[in-house]
Amino acid sequence: MSAKATDTDTEQLIKDTAKKVFFSEGRFNATTQEIADAAGVNRTLINYYFRSRNNLFDIVFQDAQVQEHDMMEKIIFSNLSFKEKLSQHLDVFFEQTKKYPYLEIYMVTQMNQGNCYKDKEHMNMLLDKFYLEVAVEMEKGNIERMRPEQFVLNFVSLMSFPVSMRPLLQETMGFTKEGYDKLLEERKDVIMNTLFIK
Amino acid sequence: MSAKATDTDTEQLIKDTAKKVFFSEGRFNATTQEIADAAGVNRTLINYYFRSRNNLFDIVFQDAQVQEHDMMEKIIFSNLSFKEKLSQHLDVFFEQTKKYPYLEIYMVTQMNQGNCYKDKEHMNMLLDKFYLEVAVEMEKGNIERMRPEQFVLNFVSLMSFPVSMRPLLQETMGFTKEGYDKLLEERKDVIMNTLFIK
DNA sequence: TTTGCATTTGACAATTATGTCAAACATTAA
DNA sequence: TTAATGTTTGACATAATTGTCAAATGCAAA
Missing domain, CATH: 1.10.10 (Arc Repressor Mutant, subunit A)
Structure with missing residues (x-):
């Protein structure tokens, strides 16, 4: 034992x-x-x-993907309002990516070297459900009209990019570590304001 | 000769x-x-x-950075209107990143391994000039009020992320190559609409 | 043609990283 | 205590990659 x-x-x-x-x-x-x-x-x-080293890599990578995936699913299938779903997703995402800022970038570099573990079918189901909700919000006039896919792109872009590209952005924009942290903290509100019509 | x-x-x-x-x-x-x-x-x-291999790497990398930098500078110091500057920047950027989609990601992975060639002073000058223009636009009520740094983050995020992360996004969102290309083409308008108040 | 110079090549040496293996070690159950 | 099992270790073999070097090649000027 x-x-x-x-x-x-x-x-x-x-x-x-x-x-x-x-x-x-x-x-x-x-x-x-x-x-x-x-x-x-x-x-x-x-x-x-x-x-082997590769195997370790794969296992670690796959673990991370599953974890991220589960998180998404839990929120999408919750009975929160659309706005609350996004808000919560932002919270969880920021927390995760502060721990592992290089995960997404790594996925990108691996993706078209042939390594891909995503459960595509399941992911598509989640996305379709989400697209529907997006469409409803547009009907209600809460968010700008556009293809739901574009809204999703907007959302993930505004959310992920500043974290994924942090090393580059922090350096280029001349921020200290603390300054950039502050920027990220304010970020959630900025994103929500950018996505939703007041 | x-x-x-x-x-x-x-x-x-x-x-x-x-x-x-x-x-x-x-x-x-x-x-x-x-x-x-x-x-x-x-x-x-x-x-x-x-x-050496490293030297080749460095030279290629540095070349690319200088090129990108020059492009930015030219647009910022042009006498186009604010909106036209962004619009033109989008055009040039999309063209470049279609050719070299992995450039930014590589910069990120190198950045905090100690390799950094950015001319920080010069970049700061460009940014400061741009921040001023952003502030003016907010005064005019053309864009949402926020810290100018946040507006810049919004802009580069909406622009870069879908291209930089293409391999990941295309796969996860279940697009074909052509479908994603189309999405990117529509992207410019979506970004302008998202950033500017109608 | 011949000389000199830059370019190109293949062979070699050195370095680095991975994976295997048998032996040493520790812990648990009989 | 001893046997059995799982864990840890260092030594070794293998493979991959980089960089050097001297010789070969090709071209241009004298």
């Missing part, structure tokens, strides 16, 4: 560390040695638990 | 090919061999002309 607990601990530790190295620090090319060092374990343990 | 022209040709060919491999195809880890193959030249020529 405690033996099994120990090995699961090490396994989990390696996973967590890899996730941090890859998606918090953005070091996509980190070697197994670097990951092992960061986790404080012997390098070969990575092979022992995960067979 | 023609000897010099020939070597410059090869040098330029390698540069162009590297740029394409890195920033059009997103293969950031491409080996020197792969780049050489893509250019149809001997691998060691990369060392001959550029000393």
Whole structure:
């Protein structure tokens, strides 16, 4: 029992560390040695638990995707109002991406190198449901009229870009870490105001 | 003369090919061999002309940055109206990023690995000038009131994200290549409508 | 034609990263 | 205590990639 607990601990530790190295620090090319060092374990343990570096990568990546996906689903199928759904999604998203700012960027670089795990069918179902809600809001005059897909693009753009591209934007716009943090905090209100007609 | 022209040709060919491999195809880890193959030249020529792989990378990257920067400057210092400046910037940007969709993402991953070539002072000057213009537009009631920095974030987010993250978005949202192209074409109007009060 | 120079090439050396393996170690159950 | 099982380790083999170098090639001027 405690033996099994120990090995699961090490396994989990390696996973967590890899996730941090890859998606918090953005070091996509980190070697197994670097990951092992960061986790404080012997390098070969990575092979022992995960067979290969690639496999570890895949597992960590897939985990992250599933987690993100579940979060989306929970909110979309909640019985919150449309506006509250967006608001809540913003909260959860900002929290997640502050921890792992490089996750989305990594997904992009992987996507057309052939690696893709998205459950497309399920995702389409979620999207279709959401498109309908968007259309209703347009009818009500709460949001600007446009193709629902464009509204979704607007939403994810305004939400994701400043976090995903933070290193670039913070530097180019000449912000300190604190200054940019502040900017992000104000961001939620700005987004809601931009998307909804007053 | 023609000897010099020939070597410059090869040098330029390698540069162009590297740029394409890195920033059009997103293969950031491409080996020197792969780049050489893509250019149809001997691998060691990369060392001959550029000393090292890293150096080639840096040169290509820096070139791209300067180019982007110049483009921005030209528009900001033009005597177009505010709205026309944004409109023109959208045109030029979409054209560029269709060619090199991975450029921005690469910049992000490099930025906090210590590589940064941006001319910060100059960039700040451009931004400050732009912030002033934004403030004026708010006074006029043409755009929503907010911190000018937030308006800039809105603008670049709406513009860049759908292009930068294309591989991810196209896949997740279930678009074909053509469908997504169409979406992007409609995008300019959507952005202008989202940013400006009617 | 020959000399000189830039360019191109293939062979080699050095480095780095990955994965395998057998041995050492620890822990639990008999 | 001992056997059995799972975990950890260091040493080694393999593979991939980069960079150097001397020789070969081609071209242009003397």
